[in-house]
Amino acid sequence: xxxITQGKTNWKFVVIVIILAIIVGGGALWYAxxxxxxxxxxxxxxxxxxxxxxxxxxxxxxxxxTSLCCKSSGDFPNLCLIGACGCSPDNSHRVRVCDCGxxxxxxxxxxxxxENK
Numbered sequence: 001x002x003x004i005t006q007g008k009t010n011w012k013f014v015v016i017v018i019i020l021a022i023i024v025g026g027g028a029l030w031y032a033x034x035x036x037x038x039x040x041x042x043x044x045x046x047x048x049x050x051x052x053x054x055x056x057x058x059x060x061x062x063x064x065x066t067s068l069c070c071k072s073s074g075d076f077p078n079l080c081l082i083g084a085c086g087c088s089p090d091n092s093h094r095v096r097v098c099d100c101g102x103x104x105x106x107x108x109x110x111x112x113x114x115e116n117k
Contacts (some may be wrong), residue, residue: 030100051076054109057098065099068092080105080114 050058053076057064069077069085075096077084085097100111 053098054096056110057100057106060100060103060109062098062100062106064096066094067097069095069097076106076108078106078108080107080112 010040048105054064058075067085068087068089069092070083070087071091071093073084073095076098077095079085085092098106098111100106103113104111105114106112
């Protein structure tokens with residue numbers, strides 16, 4: 001063991017060991033003191049299949065909304081006919097309708113220009 005028996009200290013080796021000990025110790029302390037990160041699960045969104053009527057509304061540049069219509073009416077009634085959404089509030093319920101804007105109406109499948117205009 002010439003390192004011990006020579007009586008000389010290898011200061012470069014000692015300094016390198018001390019620097020490495022400081023770096024490793026600092027890294028260990030940093031790792032132990034870092035804030036915990038809570039697990040955030042990824043939210044999976046359910047893809048809803050649109051009904052044929054809703055898809056027809058969207059394909060013909062209409063927007064889906066809700067409205068009070070007669071209790072006998074279901075979602076996406078024919079708004080080109082008179083009466084589907086003309087009942088009193090006591091005889092009505094909320095249904096999904098297609099809003100085609102001005103000068104057009106929803107015939108149950110798509111937005112069209114009414115024939116009586």
